[in-house]
Amino acid sequence: MLLYSIIFPIISIIAIVWFLFRYLNQKQSLVTVILWAIFWIIVSLFAIFPNFSNSFAKLFGITRGLDFIIILVFAVLVYTIFKLYNRVDKLQDDVNTLVKEIALKNEITLEEEE
Numbered sequence: 001m002l003l004y005s006i007i008f009p010i011i012s013i014i015a016i017v018w019f020l021f022r023y024l025n026q027k028q029s030l031v032t033v034i035l036w037a038i039f040w041i042i043v044s045l046f047a048i049f050p051n052f053s054n055s056f057a058k059l060f061g062i063t064r065g066l067d068f069i070i071i072l073v074f075a076v077l078v079y080t081i082f083k084l085y086n087r088v089d090k091l092q093d094d095v096n097t098l099v100k101e102i103a104l105k106n107e108i109t110l111e112e113e114e
Contacts, residue, residue: 004047005048007047008043008044008046009047012044015040019037056068
């Protein structure tokens with residue numbers, strides 16, 4: 001048995017448990033946990049059974065299993081970047097709103113300064 005077929009399932013279990021803890025602490029949504037769990041289970045299956053990726057790739061019309069894995073990883077990265085972009089955009093809106101509220105509460109007129 002190859003080393004990666006032992007290491008990747010261990011990493012997958014750690015990642016799934018980590019996402020479950022984040023869900024229990026209400027830092028992750030259930031949908032996100034399920035999507036990441038599916039991803040890590042697929043990674044483990046591909047590590048344990050490398051030929052499984054070839055069979056799985058043919059279901060999607062891709063000729064090689066490695067190409068399928070690369071496309072899968074690319075899709076996960078795009079999803080992650082999209083989620084991060086949305087989160088940063090929301091945080092920026094929240095900061096702008098907060099700054100406006102603080103500025104209006106601390107408004108000083110010229111008459112008060114004199």
